[in-house]
Amino acid sequence: MGMGRPRAFDADAALDRAMDVFWRHGYEGTTIAQLTEAMSINPPSLYAAFGSKEGLLKAALDRYSEKRDAWMEKVLGASTAREVAERFLMEHADAQTDPANPPGCLLVQGGLACGTGSENVPFELAARRTHTEDQLRERFVRAKADRDLGENADPVTLARYLSAVTSGMCVMASSGADRNALREIAAVSLKAFDEQAKA
Amino acid sequence: MGMGRPRAFDADAALDRAMDVFWRHGYEGTTIAQLTEAMSINPPSLYAAFGSKEGLLKAALDRYSEKRDAWMEKVLGASTAREVAERFLMEHADAQTDPANPPGCLLVQGGLACGTGSENVPFELAARRTHTEDQLRERFVRAKADRDLGENADPVTLARYLSAVTSGMCVMASSGADRNALREIAAVSLKAFDEQAKA
DNA sequence: CCACATCTGTAGCGAACACTACAGATATCT
């Protein structure tokens, strides 16, 4: 038996295009017609490769998570908790205002509240956001063991705080906040981190 | 000439129902069928009173803003900038986890990114969020004139920071964060405010 | 070269969407 006709498009490049559309219009605001045009394929090719609109979103999220993990590795590699926080906040400020992408972050602009039948989408996005928060928390647990964080500093609280601030920056980016505005938010947040870290 | 048959439903009560649906499912995730059922009216009554789905959203936002302004008056009435920040953050933590409403805030869950044809919705929500930020900023300008804030404290930065944190709490609430989690975020944020305020 | 498996483009499916035509009901104003 043969292997069949090979795919005529690059799946990863197509996912990058799809990512951009979901990011810009949200899951529910995105239509299959927009996706197929951006991906330069026809509906049957989309469905053969990704199964459904939601399947395509998940594939795009997987690809997004890959990039994000590589990026987080750099952040978590900093030698102190303080520097981890600084890199995390500042890199987020820059990434969310990168002109190469829509404002904010796919994990937030993708959809916080969805309609009946898509309840799974906000849940899926939340899970991916939580993953980043978990990575931060584990890094701070290690920092605490290394006495890099104060005796009463709580890794859970610190990670949650940083996650909240970067999520808030996504909303601000949606309101039109520019890179400098987000960097200022990051700078102020860092002061809270310092206060909390030395507790 | 007569005044015509009077409306058989309470417009404000209906708007409260509509608010809940938009809040829970987002603008694009909400259908007219869901709205008419929640409001206990039929489509023609909805369109006669509010013009369109987007008109209904704006009316609901107006009603939401009324309640919010009354609430902000309490917050802004605090005697010090520090207490304004504390009330703002803590009240937000509680409001966003009020079991009487969906999680988060209508101005965020309503829709950060929308599809073609609804581009106006995220813009409208952003304008309402900015209004709250403006109220905070003006209060901090006054606090600075009263020497209640440090010489180098920037009202714009402080207001933007608080706006970002509460927006971030909306995202966290969407991820399932409970009241205590949001209060902890508020508490940490307050430390940043203190550091920045005495600058 | 042939059977087979998979992809591709065209064309269109049923369902759900926002919205409305219409006729009857209910008020006001003279």
Add this chain to the structure above:
DNA sequence: AGATATCTGTAGTGTTCGCTACAGATGTGG
């Protein structure tokens, strides 16, 4: 009471949605 103006419920409208049937194209394995 009669004329008029607006609301209400029924029953749809045309459009767009996510998705797919089908036939032809293009590869692999024998």
